[in-house]
Amino acid sequence: MKTEFVLLIIVIFSRNCFGKKTRWCTVSEPEQRKCAELAKALVTVLPPAAVSAFARLSCIRAYSTADCINKIRANRADAVTLNAGEVYTAVKQFGLTAVAKEIYSDGGCVLAVAVVKNSSLDVRSLQGRRSCHAGARWTAGWSLPLGFLLSRNYLPWAEEQPLTQAVSDFFSASCVPGAAATAPNLCTLCQGQKSYIRQRNFHCETSHNEPFYNSLGALRCLKTGKGDVAFVDHIALDSIEDLEKEDYRLLCTDGSRAYLSEFRRCNLGRGPGGGVVTRFNYRKVARKFLLAAQMAFGRRGRDRQRFQLFESGSYGSSDLLFRDATEKLAVLPDDKDISQVLGLDYVALLKGLGHEGSSLEDSVIRWCCISNAEQRKCEDWALSIKSDPLVCVRASSMSNCIEKIKANEVDAVSLDATHAFIAGKCGLVPVVAEYYGETCIPAEGGTKGAAHFESDVFPPVYAVAVVRRSSRSVLFGNMAGRRSCHGHMYSPAGWLMPARHNLSSQHNSSNNCDPSKVYSEVFWKGCLPGLQGDLCKVCIGGNVEPGTKRCADNHNERYYGNLGAIRCLVGDPSGKSYGDVAFLEHHNLDDNIQSLGPSGWAEGWLPLDFELLCQDGRRAPLSQWESCHLGAIPPNVVMTRPVLTARVYDFLMKSQETLAVHPEEFNLFESHQYGESDLLFKDATQCLVHTSHLDYRTILGEEFYRTVEAVFNCTQSDILEFCAQDVCTIF
Structure with missing residues (x-):
């Protein structure tokens, strides 16, 4: 086995490595000593081929991680381990590259937690308190907690001020190691040595010489009574002695508090762990060095008796060179973009927090549109408002909108309940919900007629099943071999709800919980925009855009949505290509039918020509939807990235207020003049109500949430698979 290890090490270094040396950057005396011991151990255990490459491992002392980044850029050092937020800065602003990620015992990410002494503090009462942070731009010590506070509008942040100023105004005093150069007012609680000599000044620096540096330092800041709350990662909680744990609590997002052991449910978000960076032209050597060091001295290293890569206690400190909790280093391939390394959600959060500086994107709201008709309405909206600039961005479907929001290509969209579930699973959060009641209730403290509305009831x-009155034989239980019309893929009324009912006595739908497969088995053919195969054969495409594909998952397919399902039921203008049953929503049903004639689609059809199919086998007039339906559906929800919640909400409220003055000029909740229905928002919407204080599960309701969750547990979904790639795991 020893021979195999030596041969493997020789193979690792056999290409383009000879004569190279690795210069590791350290930020404290203990780290320097550990690095020196690593250098000695490498010389002892590596074979001659590797020794010639790395025997001269040298340790370059710096006064902070920022200094390390500068030294690596200037070719005066080669590599350093950084927090994920610093990794992003090193890559995007200083041109370095990430070559490895730390993987911990309970997964590949960290949870941000807010720790307090056992007191009456909660997450909504932090203003004016003293805060301890692991580090500036750090995942758990800065970005995730600030992202949460901004998403709930607890932390005011005016557009014209730097985020550091907003944080300084929010807390009465802070220690944010790394903030000294840009925001010294965030360093008042820090304890590091002060000096006019740069190399000897450790006050508020990202160095172990600052007592309150990193997550353990932030906890020390709290323990010593300097701060009231410490923003750290969940790994640091293990450093608190068992006898002391009762003295501390975690702050949960719902305003409650929890024991330290409950960090999996009580946290402020999750993000990537630390990573190793180097210069792009040094990346191959750095990877081989890390592989060799890990094979020799990692958790399962052949020579870990001689040296332990992920242990620092013997040097009188912790987390030296690497995090002590590291189980292994995942060495990254060349083709990994930083968004893939750190995750789309995290990168979008950092951009929203201004980690790349200000840009034009910061002053506009980018709304997602999925068709020509929506684009036209959105552009009219942009011309009609006097609030922040609105930019209308095209996507191919609601699912594609979710992808684009995650990728920071667009900011917001109104989603039906099923897509809101998907968006929630993808890390997006609610801003407002569409309200379909008769009267909108002004928010507490607001004036009658104001733009801000709220409600506890949505x-x-x-969902209803509609048939032509003349089709007397179409009933629940005998739909086998019929032609079906569905609003669109994943729509609650057109895709989710019908499969829960007995469509055909010949097919037991309970044997298959994937709605698409149920419909493929029951119906001869149909139109389910967004699908493929027989359930696209009734679709007709569109004449609004050259090259529009039939069965597209947007309004460019003329049978898309609620109005599209009615068109499908009556057939195209020639009377052909029609379905026998349409699954859609009850709202605006009469208006959609009456629009068939004036639009030139189909003359002579009236609401009396259609009936509802009831679950008990009856038929009923369209007006009896309250007693003859397939189930209740939660409202559409506007979703965005967490850090943008307050900005999108303010934009929508300004729009709602501006447009209410002259509804005859432009109405956000009318669409028939664009030849469609439910563009951007449902036409049944009376107003948009504030929901950013709620999570998406609460808005959807437990019954609907469990229904959708059960379906997607056994249904393949490209969009959920896309989102799952971006979510790190906590076991």
């Missing part, structure tokens, strides 16, 4: 819409 009037639903209902």
